[in-house]
Amino acid sequence: MNQQVNSQFTKHLRMKKRERWQIRLTQLAILIAFFALWEIASRMHWIDPLLFSSPSSVYSVFVSMMQSGALLTHTGVTLFETIMGFLIGTIGGVLIAAMLWWSPFLSRVLDPYLVILNAMPKVALGPILIVSFGPNMSSVIAMGVLISIIVTTLVIYSAFKETDANLVKVVDTFGASKTQRFRYVIFPASYPAILSALKVNVGLAWVGVIVGEYLVSNQGLGYMIIYGFQVFNFNMVMLSLVVVAILATLMYQGVALLEKQMTKQRKQ
Amino acid sequence: MALLNLRHVKKHFFTQEHVVEAIREINFQVEKGEFVSIIGPSGCGKTTVLSMIAGLTSPSSGQIELSGSRVTEPSAEIGYMLQQDYLFPWLTIGKNMTIGLDVTKMKTVENKEYALDLLEQMGLLDRVDDMPHELSGGMRQRVALVRTLATKPSLLLLDEPFSALDFQTKLKLEDLIHDTLKAQKKTTVLVTHDIGEAIAMSDRVVLLGHRPSFVQEIFTIPNELRELKPLQARNHPTYQTWFQRIWKELESLESTS
Numbered sequence: 001m002n003q004q005v006n007s008q009f010t011k012h013l014r015m016k017k018r019e020r021w022q023i024r025l026t027q028l029a030i031l032i033a034f035f036a037l038w039e040i041a042s043r044m045h046w047i048d049p050l051l052f053s054s055p056s057s058v059y060s061v062f063v064s065m066m067q068s069g070a071l072l073t074h075t076g077v078t079l080f081e082t083i084m085g086f087l088i089g090t091i092g093g094v095l096i097a098a099m100l101w102w103s104p105f106l107s108r109v110l111d112p113y114l115v116i117l118n119a120m121p122k123v124a125l126g127p128i129l130i131v132s133f134g135p136n137m138s139s140v141i142a143m144g145v146l147i148s149i150i151v152t153t154l155v156i157y158s159a160f161k162e163t164d165a166n167l168v169k170v171v172d173t174f175g176a177s178k179t180q181r182f183r184y185v186i187f188p189a190s191y192p193a194i195l196s197a198l199k200v201n202v203g204l205a206w207v208g209v210i211v212g213e214y215l216v217s218n219q220g221l222g223y224m225i226i227y228g229f230q231v232f233n234f235n236m237v238m239l240s241l242v243v244v245a246i247l248a249t250l251m252y253q254g255v256a257l258l259e260k261q262m263t264k265q266r267k268q
Numbered sequence: 269m270a271l272l273n274l275r276h277v278k279k280h281f282f283t284q285e286h287v288v289e290a291i292r293e294i295n296f297q298v299e300k301g302e303f304v305s306i307i308g309p310s311g312c313g314k315t316t317v318l319s320m321i322a323g324l325t326s327p328s329s330g331q332i333e334l335s336g337s338r339v340t341e342p343s344a345e346i347g348y349m350l351q352q353d354y355l356f357p358w359l360t361i362g363k364n365m366t367i368g369l370d371v372t373k374m375k376t377v378e379n380k381e382y383a384l385d386l387l388e389q390m391g392l393l394d395r396v397d398d399m400p401h402e403l404s405g406g407m408r409q410r411v412a413l414v415r416t417l418a419t420k421p422s423l424l425l426l427d428e429p430f431s432a433l434d435f436q437t438k439l440k441l442e443d444l445i446h447d448t449l450k451a452q453k454k455t456t457v458l459v460t461h462d463i464g465e466a467i468a469m470s471d472r473v474v475l476l477g478h479r480p481s482f483v484q485e486i487f488t489i490p491n492e493l494r495e496l497k498p499l500q501a502r503n504h505p506t507y508q509t510w511f512q513r514i515w516k517e518l519e520s521l522e523s524t525s
Contacts, residue, residue: 164356172346173322174371174419175341182369188358 053238061235075243078209078220081137085144086205090198092145093152100153101160101186102178118154122147122208126215135216143212146205149224152197159193160186195259202255206248270297271455272321272423277330277468278340279316289480290316293330296474296483298455304445305458305466307514307523308484310478314459317476318425321457322348334423344372347421354407355400361387361411368419383418389448390414406437413445417452419428424449426458430465442469442498463518466496467510475514479523485517 035055041047042054049057065071100107124144133139167185176184213222221240227234269484279291298304306314319325319426321332323342332339334346342348345369355364365383367373375439387393389411400408409429417426429445430438446469449456460466471494477484489510493501501507 021314146464164354166350166352167356169324169350170354170356170415171351171367171371172324173342173346174368175323175343176371184371185356191358 021098050232052233053234057235058238058242061233061239065236065239071239071243074219074221074224074240075247077137077217078213078222079247080246081140081209081212081220082143082205082247084141085148085208086251088141089145089148089205089208090152090201093149093197094156096149096153096192097160098158098182098187100157101182107157114154117150122150123211126211129212130216130259135212137217139208139216140212140220140222144205144208147208147211148201151204152201155197155200156190156193159190163189163230193264195262198255199252199259202252203248206244206251210244271300271335271499272298272300273331273333274317274321275331275333276319277317277327277332279313279320279325280328291327292480292482293481294476294481298457300455301446301453302370302472303449303456303458303470304472304474305460305470306461306474306476307460307466307518308481309478309518310461312476313481314461314476314481315427318348318427318457319458322346322422322425324348344368344374344419345421346423346425347416347419348425349412349416349427351428352432353400353405353412355408355411355415357400360397360399361392361403364400365411365418367387369417371421374419376415379418379420381422383414384415386414386448387411404437405433406441409433409441410444413448417448419456422455424454424456426456426462429458431461438465439495439502446468446498460482463511463514464502464507465498467493467507467514468501470494475517475521485523487514 039055039091042052062071080142081135100110117214122143126143129142129146133142163186167189168181171181171184203233207221210222212224214226217223221244224240225237228234228240274294274296278289278292281290290434294317296304296321306317308314311474316325320327321339323339323346326340339346355361356367359367362384366375366380369379369383384393384396387396390413392407392410392414395403395407400411402476403411409432412429426445430441433441441463458469467489470489472489473487475484475487476482486512490506493504493506494509496504
């Protein structure tokens, strides 16, 4: 490489690096500006501090709830419910999809019911869940499951069905059984669909669990929001929202990282 | 006795409204170690014949026998190579080529080594840990051949395996596959729409007539062409005469339809 090209290359790299820095700095500035503006607006009474709270008062609630241990309990409960809802919803959805693939008869019979269940706003079934599971944590988890399982089933089932028929033919020519067909072709071929369902389900599980806690619970971040709202403690509401935002993002990023790891090898 | 025997094979397909007669009557034998090509106008049911021999679909009537016993379902005895490689993108080359051993539960150390030997013959031993997308089309089709041969089938069915490749790769692969199969004394049935390929590779060529198909004629390729590699055969003087002859026959079929 000659000198001129070399210097152009370093310049190019420097430019790219600067661009990355500029983006990061702007992002940080927006975050700081948001909280600063919130604080100032609250102190100057541009917004009602009783309703919209302020970062400093949210922080003091955070400190006191950390000291009492209440925040950790609420967070722990919600996290547990969300992970359970997510896992059961995803695994259950994949299992039902496998059953539908296995029996075309069953899938044709169940088709209209799945359409109805999918169209139905699952949150509306809340009261039914509470009377079936009782006013406890299992109702909340059930809400997290319900909201994700149907759409998972439909997405994964269509991935199973749309597997390239020629890939299936490859194992068929060796005399593969239905189980082998599923194990060697259908399931691995649907990996990308399953992984993207995971990403969607993380978000859905959070929705289900927070709504579930609104309806029935005496612990959890959703409960904190409803309770804070009822006793007019908006500092608590805001704190819960911040925690939910952070945890939901972390969980989503975790799944995205998992997806990246698992698809690293396979490109086409 | 012939290794493969098709007797009075007929096939009908059912649609919502009609019964379609795809194959009127097919009779032919393939001897052990023989290389037979099936050619014919497009849509004449060549691939259907191959699917029936493979046991993937069953004939509406008539019999297909392999070494005297009736073919009713796919088995490791019959290897089938598709138009494209269809390697699984989520498996390495090494795992792709032994998928047949997995399915037929023949994955012994000995058989795995045999597959590796085949891969070495194909000149791809160093690619065993690569993913399929890292290989060219010709390489991938060679891996597909290894996958087909790994279960040691006594009969090999090739369904236009060169049709998706560029011309140069196709010619090289024809030679490689021809040599490999001759060396292993494999019995092969090749379906192709390429007259030249059929002449260059085969011992006999079965010409099928238009749908509902039947055996129009069976050509026996002379020894001087059979003994040559496909690429050399294509340059042999008699090759052109045979090409013309089969071409005319095929043309007359097309024009009568």
